[in-house]
Amino acid sequence: MKKLIIVCSLLIPLIISAVAVSKDDTIKIKHTKEIADDATPYVLNQLLENKAAKEIVFEKGVYHFYPDKGLNQFVYLSNHRDVFVRTAFPIINYDGFTIDGQGSTFIFHGTMLPFHVMESQNVEIKNVTVDWAMAFHxxxxxxxxxxxxxxxxxxxxxxxxxxxxxxxxxxxxxxxxxxxxxxxxxxxxxxxxxxxxxxxxxxxxxxxxxxxxNTDKVKYKYxxxxxxxxxxxxxxxxxxxxxxxxxxxxxxxxxxxxxxxxxxxxxxKGQQGLNRVAPAVSVKASKDFKMDNVVIHHAGGMGVIVENSENLTLNKLKITPSGDRVVSTTADATHFVGCRGKIEITNCYLENQLDDAINIHGAYQEVVEQLSDNQLGIRMGHHQQEGYHIGRTGDKIGLVRLDDSFTPYKEVTLENIKVINQRYQILTFKEKLPKGIVAGDYIENLTAYPEVLIEKNTFRGNRARGVLLSTPKKTVVRENYFHTQMEAILVPVESSKWYESGSQANLYIEGNTFEDCNHGGADRGCIRLHTDENNENIAFKNINIKGNTFKMFDNTVLEVSNTDGLVFEGNTILPTNTFPRLHKDSPAFILKSSKNITFKNNDFKGKAPKLMETDKKMSKVTFQ
Amino acid sequence: MKKLIIVCSLLIPLIISAVAVSKDDTIKIKHTKEIADDATPYVLNQLLENKAAKEIVFEKGVYHFYPDKGLNQFVYLSNHRDVFVRTAFPIINYDGFTIDGQGSTFIFHGTMLPFHVMESQNVEIKNVTVDWAMAFHxxxxxxxxxxxxxxxxxxxxxxxxxxxxxxxxxxxxxxxxxxxxxxxxxxxxxxxxxxxxxxxxxxxxxxxxxxxxNTDKVKYKYxxxxxxxxxxxxxxxxxxxxxxxxxxxxxxxxxxxxxxxxxxxxxxKGQQGLNRVAPAVSVKASKDFKMDNVVIHHAGGMGVIVENSENLTLNKLKITPSGDRVVSTTADATHFVGCRGKIEITNCYLENQLDDAINIHGAYQEVVEQLSDNQLGIRMGHHQQEGYHIGRTGDKIGLVRLDDSFTPYKEVTLENIKVINQRYQILTFKEKLPKGIVAGDYIENLTAYPEVLIEKNTFRGNRARGVLLSTPKKTVVRENYFHTQMEAILVPVESSKWYESGSQANLYIEGNTFEDCNHGGADRGCIRLHTDENNENIAFKNINIKGNTFKMFDNTVLEVSNTDGLVFEGNTILPTNTFPRLHKDSPAFILKSSKNITFKNNDFKGKAPKLMETDKKMSKVTFQ
Known part of the structure; x- marks a missing residue:
């Protein structure tokens, strides 16, 4: 049996080719017609045959990438359909590697993953424009x-x-x-x-x-x-x-x-669950990843999806449709799940994608059963979290019962994860588990939350929200411009459907301009702190909203719930006539189940007939 | 990055559990309610924690297997949809292992692969009945x-x-x-x-x-x-x-x-391509595999699918529907692709499946391009051959151009296979390739054809054929009973659609009883030698049909084309009145594009008005 050629296409097969491969640190791709007409086999071969290279540099030009001779990868992609994708850029197990398009445009065809970065560090993608020949919408x-x-x-x-x-x-x-x-x-x-x-x-x-x-007779054991x-x-x-x-x-x-x-x-764009199959960039289990001066015109999914990674820098990322298209990417511009270290998103221009501009969160997982004094069987709650790993050895895992509290009632240390299948894993912890864990309890990774800097970006023209934030670490949203269909900034606990964890704290929203947000028609705050759980427990802490300008065609500036400590200071609220007002009776500020809320030195010129609505249990808050 | 827990669910993760595992050679499974209600997690844990065991033995009883806690495996299954399946029996990398049900019944739920045998030798499955709680049809x-x-x-x-x-x-x-x-x-x-x-x-x-x-404007490069x-x-x-x-x-x-x-x-059973997702037994890249005294009542696909394996013995395999169902497996009872050594199928009773009883063949692959003097880029022709490997290092690969000949025009030796994706691989050969290879040429593995013994089996009640044979090695079909909807025995070259290779030679069909075959309505020979190619070249050689009994409600006993050397001797053809005759003008024997055909000592009591039809170019053949 040993003679069998075991080359599993799910792993990374080598490719041998007659084409000579440069053995330098830099792989240089010339813009010849033969290469540019389908760059996939040539680029793939160069990369796989020259694993020690530190850089691949493209002579400026337009390159097409077809899937037919692309490397096959089955990828579990959070918030996407898990699919086989073809790629010419399997950036897997690298330490230090740069893809420099030198201003080139890469045009992809079909279900491809343009950049597949996994288990790597110090990877940078720069000076390249990504588009698809035919859109996924x-x-x-x-x-x-x-x-x-x-x-x-x-x-x-x-x-x-x-x-x-x-x-x-x-x-x-x-x-x-x-x-x-x-x-x-x-x-x-x-x-x-x-x-x-x-x-x-x-x-x-x-x-x-x-x-x-008789369809009611189809029963499930689990x-x-x-x-x-x-x-x-x-x-x-x-x-x-x-x-x-x-x-x-x-x-x-x-x-x-x-x-x-x-x-x-x-x-x-087709049905949810089926329609996210080809993000432009996937980064998994990596560290110190950068994108600089990249344009993404389209993707059949998100622009950039990052999972389980550390220290992520996106500078001058532009997401914008090409040609006459009004849609850029068919899902979020950028999305970060279970990341740590620091996320920096600066000088980006993210527009016209069919979902949020930025979403940063962790993942709840659901307890199926306690298997021993230090083992839990756990289940992925959402079908687009299949195959997700909650963390690494040594991470602090919180045991959560959201009905009781948004704060974990116990912390334990992850020893290892045994993946049984897409939905079911066995987690072993270093300590004995407390008594009384029951099926349906949640766990979250307390270590895998990032610090965040979101600065000098433009978010406009997209469906859904601008920025979603779910990390208790210091988060700065500074000097950005927002023109979004839904909330400009949503701070959620989205436990029940999306299993997205992370109760935001230490948030600084400063010097931003919000212009006619929520123009899609929903009656919501331009900035909104909200939990799915119908309780009065504190989820969010130390929220600072200072020196921002809110240009409002409609009324509601801020909606707050389940918050302890919020300062709204030095902000200017201006009316606009861009659109007819939709919710003329709504108040400017809605506060509930919260405490230690302070307003000071604000300048309100908005149209709302009622400034402040608070629930009866809260102490009085005065707008200043 | 090294601290990351890299447990890829596509590989074989270990499972840790608090349940004590016997470290003996034999894993004994007791029939307790807790285990039997869902045996998947317990059996899986026993197997993964005791890899040195030589046997797993079940106390007799009924065991249910649910997918929820089953091991996740993505499997490329020839002639099935390639899918993720859950299994409790990952028999992967074993040398010597027996699964003994001791008369137990295993009832599966959903898309599971009951027995997943891969890269193993000396594996035996015995004394077990397989069924599904809800059928896939x-x-x-x-x-x-x-x-x-x-x-x-x-x-x-x-x-x-x-x-x-x-x-x-x-x-x-x-x-x-x-x-x-x-x-x-x-x-x-x-x-x-x-x-x-x-x-x-x-x-x-x-x-x-x-x-x-505008759909005609969607063009493909390849x-x-x-x-x-x-x-x-x-x-x-x-x-x-x-x-x-x-x-x-x-x-x-x-x-x-x-x-x-x-x-x-x-x-x-739903649409072709979507409806074969859960065979009962998959054997891949293995050697010396046996099944003895196994009953398969149902599978969402084939009963037994074997690929790239050597020496396969099925004895007393019974495929038959349970309860009031008329269908057993929803595809072939047994199917062998690219196998070598010897296939022995004896004393089996295969009925009511929705496709052939036995199909034995190799696989053609299509040349995409010559990449160097000893490398070819090749393509899987059929979507259910995705991920298939044509052979091992040292195998003789034939270069074939079917328009010219069914025999390869050149043999080369396989050095290795590089899997790029499901459809595209790069093959390297030990020798230089001949000149003139063009895209569209085929390759076949000349080493990976088996000897075959098919003896004392019953084939009845199923859709499609009894036995399909495509191997040039010695093949004996002896003392079997056939009652099949289409041909009892089909010897094909199915090049154009299914890419199934292997031109049969050295075939001995002896002492069988054929009863009212082809009752589905097609006007075909009970035994039929046929190629998809519309030419007169020789595909089949040394065919011997001796001492058989043909009980015929209809006329055509034998249809032969593209054959050199066939002896039809000592056979008895009897009429029956089981069904009304469908094709009353058809001859008993149809011969074309063949030579060296001999009939002797046969006893014809059939109803056909014309005994023999031969094409004009053939020399006269006399029935005796």
């Missing part, structure tokens, strides 16, 4: 209404081929397709999400099935996730249907909300 | 016709819950679901595929879409497989629709063929 303009029949027509642009199957649209891409799924409208003049988009989108694509027979890709289909059928009225123009029937305004751009 | 009885509207009603049995989504049926299982997809009818009295089933099934479920816009799971959906929509007429009874509209007879059992 599709766009069209709303061109006609039929008020009587409540239908609307969309003209899909030429770069988004489609077909109708039994009255359902499917967009056909290279190596990929998507159905309607998640939709939202953009304002093509502002090149941003439309004002009050929630009145007409998302399109409700599904409804309950009427005919089910807890299952009804959101997983199989179970979520149970009991659901398509609600919306379509008809082509002329080539390229499709009529939508049975739309539930208002008709989307004529002239708005309808964007569609 | 569904069954119902045809209860009503509406001739006028050409609809039929099916009453689905209680163990097959379903729901209708937009008029399309979906069957709901534990952790799984399937749509209508592939269908065939069974005769419940005979407990076998219905006579002339092809008149009414399979149900044509799809049709071309009418509306496509060859793509239009049968792969994404591309196959292009241009296709559902044709058939359903309506529930009373609870459990579903009416089918727009059926293309004849209405399936009332009283027949309609079986459905």
């Amino acid at each position: 599709s766009e069209g303009e709303v061109v006609k209404h039929d008020e009587k029949n409540h239908t609307f027509d969309v003209k899909f642009f030429d770069e988004y081929p489609y077909e109708l199957r039994n009255g359902e649209i499917n967009f056909i891409k290279e190596y990929y397709e998507h159905d309607l799924g998640q939709t939202i409208i953009y304002d093509k003049e502002r090149k941003a999400i439309s004002y009050n988009c929630i009145a007409s989108t998302p399109i409700s694509t599904v409804q309950k099935t009427k005919v089910r027979h 807890k299952v996730d009804k959101a997983d890709l199989t179970l979520r289909k149970n009991g659901i059928e398509n609600r919306i249907s379509m008809e082509e009225v002329e080539p390229g123009v499709v009529r939508f029937f049975n739309h539930k909300k208002e008709l989307p305004p004529i002239g708005s751009i309808l964007t569609t | 569904s069954e119902g009885e045809v209860v009503k016709h509406d001739e006028k509207n050409h609809t039929f009603d099916v009453k689905f049995f209680d163990e097959y819950p379903y729901e209708l989504r937009n008029g399309e049926i979906n069957f709901i299982k534990e952790y799984y679901e399937h749509d209508l997809g592939q269908t065939i009818i069974y005769d419940k009295e005979r407990k076998a595929i219905s006579y002339n089933c092809i008149a009414s099934t399979p149900i044509s479920t799809v049709q071309k879409t009418k509306v496509r816009h 060859k793509v497989d239009k049968a792969d799971l994404t591309l196959r959906k292009n241009g296709i929509e559902n044709r058939i629709s359903m309506e529930e007429v009373e609870p459990g009874v579903v009416r089918f509209f727009n059926h293309k063929k004849e209405l399936p007879p009332i009283g027949s059992i309609l079986t459905t």
Whole structure:
């Protein structure tokens, strides 16, 4: 049996080629037609054959990367679908490596992972522009209404081929397709999400099935996730249907909300769970990672997803759509799970992506059972956390029961993790566990929270939030510009659905400009501290909001709950007339289940008829 | 970075548990309620913690195995969908190990791989019955016709819950679901595929879409497989629709063929490509594997799939449905790809599976390009060959151009394989390659063909063929009983679609009984030698068919093409009245593009009006 050639494609196979490989520290890629037409096999071969290289430098030009000869990698990607991706850049197990595009543009085709950084340190990506030949989403303009029949027509642009199957649209891409799924409208003049988009989108694509027979007899021995890709289909059928009225123009029937305004751009990206398959950059289990002067025009998922990593620096990252597209990446611009050390995001311009600009959090995991005096069987709560590792040997793990407190009732030290499968792991701790742990309790990693600096960035035009913050370490959000569809800054405890951990503390929001945020239509604070848990316990501490300018077309500046210690000082609130006001009765400041809240030296010129709303149990707070 | 806990779930993680593990050679599993209710975590822990054990023995009883705490394995399974499976039996890297059920029944739940044998030798599985709590297919009885509207009603049995989504049926299982997809009818009295089933099934479920816009502009740089799971959906929509007429009874509209007879059992297993996810036994890269006295009632795929292995013995394997089910496994009973040494299949009883009883073949791979004087880039032709390895260092690889010859024009020696991705590998050979290799040429492994003994087995009741043979090594098919829907024995070159290699030679078919084979309705020989290639070259050599009994309701006993040397001697052909004759004008023997064909001492009592049909170029063959 020893003679068998065991080359597991899930590992990193070597590649031998006749092409000569430079053995210098620097791999130099010339811009020849042969290479540039499909750079994948050449670049991959150079990297795999020259593992000691410290740098790969591209002669400036446009390079195409096809998946056909790309290295195969199965990747568990948090907040993405776990998939096989092809890559030309397997940056795995490096200590010190730079990818320098020297101003080049890399155009990817199909389900590829442009940059796959894993178990490496001191990796830098710079001076490169990333785009895809065909987008993972599709766009069209709303061109006609039929008020009587409540239908609307969309003209899909030429770069988004489609077909109708039994009255359902499917967009056909290279190596990929998507159905309607998640939709939202953009304002093509502002090149941003439309004002009050929630009145007409998302399109409700599904409804309950009427005919089910014996399906209630399918029982499960253990807890299952009804959101997983199989179970979520149970009991659901398509609600919306379509008809082509002329080539390229499709009529939508049975739309539930208002008709989307004529002239708005309808964007569609297929179903949640299926539609995040190709982020531009994945960084896992790495340290001291930098990106400098990188442009990401598109990705079928996030721009940058970082997991279990330490010290991350993004400078002059620009996320913006190319050509006539209104959408850049189809999910968050940047997202950080279980990171430590320091995250610095500076001088970035993140716009038009279909989810948050920045999301920083840890991960709760759920106790299945106690297996011995120092072992727990634990379960990943969300299907997009499959395969996630909560930490490293020596990390402090908090035992949490959120009904009782957002603060762990006990800390233990992680000894090791045994991965049984995507959902189930066995964790061993250095100490004996306390008595009384029950199934359903949560754990979180108390060591794996980062310090954060978010400075001099622009966040605009995207769906969803600007910045989501969940770390108790010092976090500075300074001198940024926000124009976001939902909250500019959300400080959450998102325990129940997303299993995202980390109760924010020591937050400094200073000198930022917030302009017409929450224009999507929801009645929420421009800055919002909020927990999913319906209790009055303290989640957030030491929050400082100073010297910011809030330009508000609507009323609510700040919403606070479950907070101990918040100073709102020296801020200016100005009215705008950019959009009609949506929630004219809402107060400027909403406070509940909180204490030690101070307002001083603020300048309020907003339109809200009522300045402050506090719940009855709280002591009186005066706006100053 | 070294402190990171790198436990890749794609590898074989260790599992630590508080449960004491016996350190003897034999792991003894007691039949306690706690273990038997979900034996997965206990059995898995015993195996992983006691890798030196030589045997695991189960106290006789019924054991359930759930996937929730099963070991996660991504498996490339030839002729199956490549999937993550959960298993309690990761028999990987063993030398000498026996699983003895002592008459126990193992009941699996969901997408599990009951026995995962890889890179091991001297492994035996015995005295165990395998079943699934919920089947991966569904069954119902045809209860009503509406001739006028050409609809039929099916009453689905209680163990097959379903729901209708937009008029399309979906069957709901534990952790799984399937749509209508592939269908065939069974005769419940005979407990076998219905006579002339092809008149009414399979149900044509799809049709071309009418509306496509710009989809012709999606171009590919390289060859793509239009049968792969994404591309196959292009241009296709559902044709058939359903309506529930009373609870459990579903009416089918727009059926293309004849209405399936009332009283027949309609079986459905979902779409090809999606519906083979859980074979009962997978053996890969192993040697000296045995199964003895094993019953497989069901699997969501094949009973036994063996790849790249050597010396395989199946004795007293019984594949048969449990309870009221008419279907056993949803794909082949047994299937062997790229095996060598000897395959012995004796005293087995293989019935009611939804594909062939035995299929033995190699794999063609397609040349993409020559990379150097001893390197080829090659491509897996079929999407269910992804991840397949053609052989080991030292194997003789044949270079084939099927248009010219079924025999390789050159042999070279495999040095190594570099796996780039699922479809693309780089092969290095010890010798320089000949000139003139072009993209589209095939390669096959000439070393990895087995000797075969198939003796004293029963093959009945299944869809498709009995035995498919593609090995030039000595093959004996002796004293078996056949009652199959299609050919009893098919000797093919299936190059164009399935990329299955191996031109059979040295075949001895002796003393078998063939009873009413080909009753599905196709006009084919009970034994058939056939190539996909439309040429007159010789593919098959030294075929001996002696002393067999053919009990024939229909005419054609033997169909031969592309053969040099066939002796048909001492056989008896008897007529039966089991079914009405379907092809009354067909000859008993059809010969073309062949030579050296001899008939002697046969006893023909069949019904065929014409005994022999030969093509004009062949010399005259006389039946004797």
